[in-house]
Amino acid sequence: MRIACVNPPFIGRYSRSQRSPGVIKSGTMYYPYWLAHAVALLEQRGHQCLLLDAPASGLGLDATLELLDDWRPGLVVLDTSTPSFESDARIAAQLKGRLSGARVVLVGTHVSALPESCLAAASPVDGVAIGEYDLTIAELADVLAGDGDPLDVPGLAWRADDAIVRTAGRAPIEDLDQLPWIAPVYAAQLDPRDYRFSLSGFPMAMLISGRGCPNGCFFCVYPQTMHGRRYRARSPEHVVGEMEWIERNMPTVREIVFEDDTFTADESRVLAICELIRGRGLRLPWFANVRVTTGRETLRAMRDAGFRACAVGYESGSQQLLDEMHKGITLERSYRFAADAAELGVLVHGCFMVGFPGETEQTMQATLQHAIRLNPDSAQFYPLFPYPGTEAFAWAEQHQALTSTDTAQWVDGQGRHRAVLSLPGLSSQRMFEFCEQASRRFHFRPRYLAKKLLQLLTRPVEGLRSLRAGLSFVRYLLGSGRG
Secondary structure, three states: OOEEEEEEOOOOEEEOOOOOEOOOOOOOOOOOOOHHHHHHHHHOOOOEEEEEEEHHHOOEEEEEHHHHHHHOOEEEEEEEOOHHHHHHHHHHHHHHHHOOOOOOEEOOHHHHHHHHHHHHHOOOOOOOEOOOOHHHHEEEEEHHHOOOOHHHHHOEEEEEEEEEEEEEOOOOOOOOHHHOOOOOHHHHOOOOHEOOOOOOOOOOEEOOOEEOOOOOOOOHHHHHHHHHOOEEEEHHHHHHHHHHHHHHOOOOEEEEOOOOOOOOOOHHHHHHHHHHHHHHHOOOOEEEOOOOOOOHHHHHHHHHOOOOEEEEEEOOOHHHHHHHHHOOOOOHHHHHHHHHHHHHEEEEEEEEEEOOOOOOHHHHHHHHHHHHHHHEEEEEEEEEEOOOOOOOHHHHHOOOOOOOHHHHHHHHOOEEEEEOOOOOOHHHHHHHHHHHHHHHHHOOOHHHHHHHHHHHHHHHHHHHHHHHHHHHHHHHHHOOOOO
16 A cells, blocks of 8 residues: 655644654754654555655645645555644645545644544544554554455544544554664655754764653653553664664764653663663764663763763752652752763753743742753753643643643744743743743853853864754844844
């Protein structure tokens, strides 16, 4: 069967696969890694697949539709996100009308959280694949190719006889080693130069080594809508085998980025991965998302195996707010982690957010001071996004904190994030302004600029990477009129 897996156009270089999708200030563009997982499995089962990433390749709507007209798929799998859903639904309906006999299925966090209502709003689209959709799409393709009944496929909301029917639930995949690697899909169908991660070398390749997250953060969208809060991991051999394949077969790639919610959820597995990397003599540096609870010796082993940088969710400078969001960390442990990473030479990107239950002007300022004391290599400050399907969304609805239920308004006309919560004593505008001001105050401090100048002299590769990201941020400031 001919199948098109499509990341549809929206606004410019809209990075749809991120936890908070949007057009990113630093120029970051994520790979469509979940679509790539589906393509890899479909191809393993003998289907012909096209992976089309319109935002990354610069394809507009007309060019996307014409390309799909020419390719004539029998099944279209269309990625979605919360801010882009209305646009995604319109494109899906157009495809349904243009591609005679084709089935169109929506995937992603937003439709997984609201499958029936999204399908009702996206008439005449055929269905929604709910949650972790690799096997769902593969089984659906097999059924459609053999004239079977889609209602026999678990994990779907399906339009049948003018009704929307939800099929049996699908359990998460336990043995992730059964899934084929996605790097060969990247190499065959995508151009790594279309993707950028401001925290890594360029070009990079983006992988997932495990699914789910055992931590209870009330805002994080993927564990609550797609993969669950139980960590399921690929074996060290499976992960390192894919890293080795990239090193041998994708010569332009300069770094590997692991986009697991928490790469270090199982530290014994991480140590085994590091041992294999060293044993095979792999040389590509790599990046991962980690928690402040990661042990010093684990960090040391990772560094010795090529780990150069990480992103860490510090979130807030208020212990009370950390407890309210179920973060499961302490301020003291954050400082210990920051010191360990600095002593080991591991670069840290600190993630900070505002808008949590109980947030005040004072706690926002405490967060900025917390960031300055931690002094990571770079930092981001974002308003909280309570995506549908998360505990944060339920809290925001209960407290009537959403500024708009029209999720198309959650980004502006350039695809940039807006603040979407209004709290007692804190307007959405004030939280947005704080994030903009905090980012400038953090990155334009004399101490920080001196550190970056020293980095440019002592670690020129890192210094140049930071310079490129900084120039993108300055262009954003100038273009937004906030400079």
